[in-house]
Amino acid sequence: MVTAIGNKPVYRMSSAGGCPRALSAERLSYPSEPAPDWLERAANEGKLHEEWIKGQLAIEGYRVFDEQLELTLEYPTFMLVGHIDGKVEKNGSVRLLEVKSMSQFEFDRWMKDGFNGFQSYAAQITCYMEGTKLEEFLYLCKNRSSGYIDRNIVVGTPMLIEEIIKKLERVEECVAIGTLVDTEYDANSLQCRRCDYKSLCVPEPKTFNTVPEKL
Numbered sequence: 001m002v003t004a005i006g007n008k009p010v011y012r013m014s015s016a017g018g019c020p021r022a023l024s025a026e027r028l029s030y031p032s033e034p035a036p037d038w039l040e041r042a043a044n045e046g047k048l049h050e051e052w053i054k055g056q057l058a059i060e061g062y063r064v065f066d067e068q069l070e071l072t073l074e075y076p077t078f079m080l081v082g083h084i085d086g087k088v089e090k091n092g093s094v095r096l097l098e099v100k101s102m103s104q105f106e107f108d109r110w111m112k113d114g115f116n117g118f119q120s121y122a123a124q125i126t127c128y129m130e131g132t133k134l135e136e137f138l139y140l141c142k143n144r145s146s147g148y149i150d151r152n153i154v155v156g157t158p159m160l161i162e163e164i165i166k167k168l169e170r171v172e173e174c175v176a177i178g179t180l181v182d183t184e185y186d187a188n189s190l191q192c193r194r195c196d197y198k199s200l201c202v203p204e205p206k207t208f209n210t211v212p213e214k215l
Contacts, residue, residue, distance in 0.1 A: 009172070013071065013082025013131070016164050017123025020171050020181040025197040027175045032196035049101035049142050050085060053149065057097075063089045064097065071131030075165060077172045084128050088138055095153065096137035098125055107143040111150065115158040119191070122158040130161045 009027060026032070054064050067086040072079060086097045100121065102110060115122040125137060141150040174181045185201035186192050192201065 008074070008077070008079050009175075010079045010081050011168060013073075013080050013127035014124050015120070016080060016127055016168065017120035019184070019191065019195060019197075020167050021183050021201060022195055022197045023168070023171045024174050024179075024181045025200055027171065028178065028180065030180075030197060030200065033199070035196070045144070046101045049144065050099045053099050053140055053142060054086070054097075057088060061090055065089065071128065073127065073131055075169075078168055080127055080131075080164075080168075082124070082127055082131065084132065087132070087134070093136070094134065096125070096128055096132055096134045097140075098128070098137060099140045099142070101142040101144050104143065104145040107141065107145070107148075107150075110141050119159075123164050126157040126159050126161055126164060129157045 011023070015023070054067075057064055064086050065088075066084065068083045069086070071082050071084060073081075084096060085099050088095050088097045100110075109117050125139070129135075129137060136153060136155050139152045139154055141152075142148070143150075171181055180200065183201040185198070192198060195201070
């Protein structure tokens with residue numbers, strides 16, 4: 001959700017990886033599809049898994065701190081705001097901590113594609129890294145079905161912060177003149193099929209004029 005501080009719109013870091021057309025639609029107050037019922041349940045369940053994982057990290061000797069620390073990045077035409085899951089420290093090394101819990105389907109996608117298949121997560125963690133100025137992050141993805149946790153210590157960011165800034169600047173340029181960012185709709189894209197604004201992008205069905213065949 002895009003809000004505002006003063007005269008600048010505020011983008012959530014968790015949504016910074018979203019489609020630019022959808023972001024411009026939200027900024028221009030276009031109607032969206034209602035959120036599915038399961039979304040809030042999944043978010044609440046995710047919080048429980050996060051706490052369980054943090055408890056396990058403490059048992060392993062990690063110090064978990066700065067939980068839900070607010071980060072703010074300000075640019076000429078917009079701001080980015082987010083809240084991190086926390087930071088971890090062990091043996092003198094401090095890293096950003098990010099915890100995700102996933103369904104079997106999503107976890108299989110994660111194991112297959114990593115951040116390439118989860119651009120929203122890639123942008124989110126990139127913003128967090130920029131906001132904290134940390135160089136490494138501990139990324140934990142839990143399969144809610146099996147309980148298996150994929151653990152990764154990653155150096156650097158999964159994408160360039162400049163790419164995110166450039167995209168959001170483009171969104172603001174279009175919003176300033178009251179138009180949507182050009183569509184890049186892909187019927188095979190999972191992100192497009194799940195988008196709350198896909199009705200603004202789905203091509204109109206083709207119609208054909210038919211001529212009765214003479215017998």
